[in-house]
Amino acid sequence: MRPFTYERAGDLSEASRLGANTGQGQTDAPVQFLAGGTTLVDLMKLDVLRPTRVVDISPLGADLAGVALTSRGLHLGALATMSKVAEHPDVRRAYPAIAESLSLAASDQLRNMASLGGNVLQRTRCPYYRDPSWEACNKRRPGSGCTAIQGYNHNHAVLGVDENCIAQYPGDLGVVLAAFDAEVELSGPSGARLLAFTSLHRPADGEPHLETNLRPGEVITGFNVPAGAWTRRSLYLKVRDRSSYEFALASAAVGLDMDGETVRQARIGLGGVAYRPWRSPEAEAVLVGKPLDEATAKAATDAAFAGAVTHGGNDFKPELGRRTLVRALLQAQSLPVSEAS
Numbered sequence: 172m173r174p175f176t177y178e179r180a181g182d183l184s185e186a187s188r189l190g191a192n193t194g195q196g197q198t199d200a201p202v203q204f205l206a207g208g209t210t211l212v213d214l215m216k217l218d219v220l221r222p223t224r225v226v227d228i229s230p231l232g233a234d235l236a237g238v239a240l241t242s243r244g245l246h247l248g249a250l251a252t253m254s255k256v257a258e259h260p261d262v263r264r265a266y267p268a269i270a271e272s273l274s275l276a277a278s279d280q281l282r283n284m285a286s287l288g289g290n291v292l293q294r295t296r297c298p299y300y301r302d303p304s305w306e307a308c309n310k311r312r313p314g315s316g317c318t319a320i321q322g323y324n325h326n327h328a329v330l331g332v333d334e335n336c337i338a339q340y341p342g343d344l345g346v347v348l349a350a351f352d353a354e355v356e357l358s359g360p361s362g363a364r365l366l367a368f369t370s371l372h373r374p375a376d377g378e379p380h381l382e383t384n385l386r387p388g389e390v391i392t393g394f395n396v397p398a399g400a401w402t403r404r405s406l407y408l409k410v411r412d413r414s415s416y417e418f419a420l421a422s423a424a425v426g427l428d429m430d431g432e433t434v435r436q437a438r439i440g441l442g443g444v445a446y447r448p449w450r451s452p453e454a455e456a457v458l459v460g461k462p463l464d465e466a467t468a469k470a471a472t473d474a475a476f477a478g479a480v481t482h483g484g485n486d487f488k489p490e491l492g493r494r495t496l497v498r499a500l501l502q503a504q505s506l507p508v509s510e511a512s
């Protein structure tokens with residue numbers, strides 16, 4: 172690991188001041204915030220991330236680790252651990268898809284250490300990104316090319332990719348936050364602001380080294396997830412190469428508001444198959460106003476994967492993604508639903 176300076180932020184304004192030159196959102200940012208460290212330290216050891224300064228924001232956990240359910244929705248502090256939120260009774264009852272996405276992620280040890288803010292900012296698991304001995308990786312070395320396109324791309328993305336990068340977004344929680352209209356609370360040198368979660372991660376757009384729309388020095392302080400009937404009738408289904416301690420090959424976050432057999436509203440997120448946390452308004456639109464059965468579920472999944480682009484090793488993904496989503500929709504339909512609080 173390369174030498175770096177370590178500093179602890181006592182409060183938010185100190186964090187923003189110390190992080191003001193972060194070049195944040197870029198792979199090669201010279202300053203990085205440290206929360207649980209389970210992505211950051213990993214990638215520093217691999218020599219993928221090379222910050223010269225690490226700003227520890229874990230002391231802010233006293234103020235930024237809360238979980239609160241209100242009539243407007245759910246608030247999650249960015250420094251809450253994955254395990255705390257996964258086990259929280261209000262989250263399990265009113266937002267089961269969020270609890271499931273967290274409890275199906277990583278391992279007990281990692282979930283006890285890792286924060287929600289760090290989770291949504293985790294980096295791709297593309298093997299060419301994570302191994303600097305590969306010269307060509309546009310995400311790591313802008314303009315160098317993409318080894319994965321002609322290489323080993325078994326678990327690469329099929330949605331939202333371009334000719335510069337086919338890296339998969341590997342996280343689980345982000346898929347649910349994208350589907351459920353969540354917003355991100357930010358605090359930075361020029362004050363606080365809110366950002367739609369679907370605008371946090373940038374599309375590939377020829378510049379895959381620019382990963383997020385965070386501004387320099389901005390700390391994620393929390394997430395707001397609105398209330399809606401679909402959050403209670405919700406689930407997260409994750410399909411992977413082995414059944415635990417593994418990233419998704421395909422996953423689906425589904426929330427349904429039903430009027431008898433008919434879909435009043437739907438929320439659909441897709442994971443494991445896309446460049447960034449993926450919401451599918453196309454699939455949602457197919458379902459609204461229709462009875463939910465296998466035929467309508469399949470029609471929705473066809474809409475979701477209409478734009479899929481594969482590269483050989485991941486040719487199986489659109490079909491796996493479709494089947495995952497059909498299963499998730501039919502399972503969500505038959506869920507017993509808790510009363511609104």
Ligand SMILES: Cc1cc2nc3c(=O)[nH]c(=O)nc-3n(C[C@H](O)[C@H](O)[C@H](O)COP(=O)(O)OP(=O)(O)OC[C@H]3O[C@@H](n4cnc5c(N)ncnc54)[C@H](O)[C@@H]3O)c2cc1C
Binds near residue numbers: 343
């Ligand atoms: C072996 C292994 C298996 C895993 N499996 C899964 C899985 O199946 N599913 C899944 O979803 N995840 C998985 N993960 C990823 C894991 O969930 C993340 O590493 C973890 O959530 C990151 O959180 P952290 O607090 O440790 O972040 P850190 O490592 O501290 O930070 C990660 C990044 O986010 C930035 N950051 C952190 N917090 C903030 C903030 N509040 N504001 C601004 N920037 C911030 C940091 O600067 C850094 O760039 C796995 C990880 C490992 C190592």
